[in-house]
Amino acid sequence: MQPTTNTPRILIIDDEEVVIDSCTQILKGSGYLVATAMDGTIGLRSVQDFHPDLVFVDLKMPGISGFEVLEKIQEIDATIVSIVITGFATIGSAVDAMKKGAYDFLPKPFTPDEFRMITRRGLERRKLVLETISLRREKELLREQFASIVSHELKAPLSAVQQNLFSLEYELSNALNEEQKEKIERVKVRIDELLKLINSWLRVISVDINKLKDGFKQIPITQPLSSALESMKPFAARKNIEITTAIADDLHPVTGDSISLSEVFVNIIGNAIKYSPENTRVLVKIEETKDSIRVSVKDSGIGISNDDLPHIFDGFYRGKSGQAMAGHGIGLAVSRQITEAHNGSITVESVLGKGTTFVVCLPYEKTGP
Amino acid sequence: MTKKLMMIDDDPDFVAGIKSILDTAGFEVDVAYNPKDGMKALETKQYDLLLLDIMMGRGAEGIMIARKLRKDAKLRELPVLIITGMREQIAFLFPGEPVHPRFVDVDELVEKPIEPRLLLEKVNSLIQTAEARKAGKK
Numbered sequence: 001m002q003p004t005t006n007t008p009r010i011l012i013i014d015d016e017e018v019v020i021d022s023c024t025q026i027l028k029g030s031g032y033l034v035a036t037a038m039d040g041t042i043g044l045r046s047v048q049d050f051h052p053d054l055v056f057v058d059l060k061m062p063g064i065s066g067f068e069v070l071e072k073i074q075e076i077d078a079t080i081v082s083i084v085i086t087g088f089a090t091i092g093s094a095v096d097a098m099k100k101g102a103y104d105f106l107p108k109p110f111t112p113d114e115f116r117m118i119t120r121r122g123l124e125r126r127k128l129v130l131e132t133i134s135l136r137r138e139k140e141l142l143r144e145q146f147a148s149i150v151s152h153e154l155k156a157p158l159s160a161v162q163q164n165l166f167s168l169e170y171e172l173s174n175a176l177n178e179e180q181k182e183k184i185e186r187v188k189v190r191i192d193e194l195l196k197l198i199n200s201w202l203r204v205i206s207v208d209i210n211k212l213k214d215g216f217k218q219i220p221i222t223q224p225l226s227s228a229l230e231s232m233k234p235f236a237a238r239k240n241i242e243i244t245t246a247i248a249d250d251l252h253p254v255t256g257d258s259i260s261l262s263e264v265f266v267n268i269i270g271n272a273i274k275y276s277p278e279n280t281r282v283l284v285k286i287e288e289t290k291d292s293i294r295v296s297v298k299d300s301g302i303g304i305s306n307d308d309l310p311h312i313f314d315g316f317y318r319g320k321s322g323q324a325m326a327g328h329g330i331g332l333a334v335s336r337q338i339t340e341a342h343n344g345s346i347t348v349e350s351v352l353g354k355g356t357t358f359v360v361c362l363p364y365e366k367t368g369p
Numbered sequence: 370m371t372k373k374l375m376m377i378d379d380d381p382d383f384v385a386g387i388k389s390i391l392d393t394a395g396f397e398v399d400v401a402y403n404p405k406d407g408m409k410a411l412e413t414k415q416y417d418l419l420l421l422d423i424m425m426g427r428g429a430e431g432i433m434i435a436r437k438l439r440k441d442a443k444l445r446e447l448p449v450l451i452i453t454g455m456r457e458q459i460a461f462l463f464p465g466e467p468v469h470p471r472f473v474d475v476d477e478l479v480e481k482p483i484e485p486r487l488l489l490e491k492v493n494s495l496i497q498t499a500e501a502r503k504a505g506k507k
Contacts (some may be wrong), residue, residue: 164385
């Protein structure tokens with residue numbers, strides 16, 4: 001008979017009949033489903049068929065060892081909680097077992113109360129593990145749903161409005177006087193700002209740090225940097241800003257995601273251009289310290305006041321001091337998220353009226369001599 | 370000769386904004402508001418270019434259409450310009466990066482809304498490229 005899914009299932013793997021019998025006896029009448037196995041091989045088969053919530057594993061068994069059983073259980077289903085049963089002489093190995101993923105250990109001999117207690121704790125643990133997973137899934141789902149609502153319900157109508165305005169302006173291009181053209185331009189700019197705002201919200205929602213880490217590779221830092229420099233070129237040219245680079249030779253590769261790192265550089269180089277006066281220079285420098293790659297972007301722009309400095313990475317922060325800061329304060333927040341996912345840091349130094357320097361540090365792995 | 374364009378998009382207001390630009394510029398534009406009608410039109414009449422939305426109906430049905438076209442012996446050569454509002458989710462782009470249709474085999478991808486100048490530029494160049502390709506084969 002297929003038991004109901006809500007009844008906790010416990011599997012006991014031990015080669016001593018006495019242990020199996022007494023454990024089964026203790027759990028009788030407590031409402032659990034109990035299965036037993038006399039060795040590791042049968043035990044593992046049982047893990048797959050019986051789908052236990054909690055497994056007791058004897059460390060010392062003939063055939064495959066308790067350690068191996070533990071590892072295999074983890075492979076089959078990492079959410080299963082394992083508890084190691086061990087003789088006093090092997091408490092050292094019980095600690096090793098916990099390092100391999102066992103949740104706890106129970107030294108022999110044990111009293112029925114001790115066994116009941118550790119069973120309850122093990123099952124609590126299992127419940128917690130499952131709840132955490134479903135919460136995480138729920139959060140993920142909410143994020144996706146929100147993103148899709150935002151894009152569909154807000155972006156789509158705004159796009160349609162803007163598109164019709166574009167067509168109106170195009171068709172009337174010869175009939176409009178300067179004042180009318182200005183009006184249309186004003187509407188266009190405001191709608192464009194709204195669309196950009198929605199896009200940056202979507203951006204924050206869709207940065208998933210855990211997913212990002214899955215795609216990490218060894219890359220030269222120059223790869224994301226050059227792609228960022230390339231895409232920022234037209235913006236710099238518009239203000240006649242010269243971007244000079246100083247890149248050290250023989251840089252270590254960093255472990256990371258090129259596209260998102262490039263986004264970080266786009267953000268800080270973009271800021272440097274945005275807040276610099278025309279005909280100035282932005283200096284991009286890459287150096288290597290003893291444990292990290294250090295990328296700095298220095299401008300001679302308007303600078304950031306001491307009041308604002310501590311907040312600029314917070315997201316949705318646009319400056320207290322009333323500077324004309326375009327944008328939504330999201331770029332730097334996203335940049336910090338990305339940099340921290342790379343175990344790196346992003347810092348800023350600034351003097352109001354003199355300029356700002358952003359520094360991104362990314363650790364590299366030391367290999368070879 | 371007047372170029373014939375097909376547009377498939379489920380947002381009539383957006384379609385109106387695109388169509389009138391193209392009409393004014395001298396194109397002949399047919400419209401379908403769902404993938405089914407769109408495919409039917411593509412199979413019965415010959416077009417020089419398809420303007421295609423991504424998110425229609427229950428999901429990314431525009432991508433389905435694009436894939437179907439690329440497998441179709443007759444419609445394989447039809448240039449496809451994707452016009453979508455879903456850039457972040459489908460193309461995984463970031464600010465400052467030129468738009469690439471890397472997620473599906475189409476000729477170009479632009480984001481809604483699109484400026485008339487850019488729209489006409491894309492449409493004209495895609496048609497020209499397709500014609501040059503055809504001429505080269507003959």
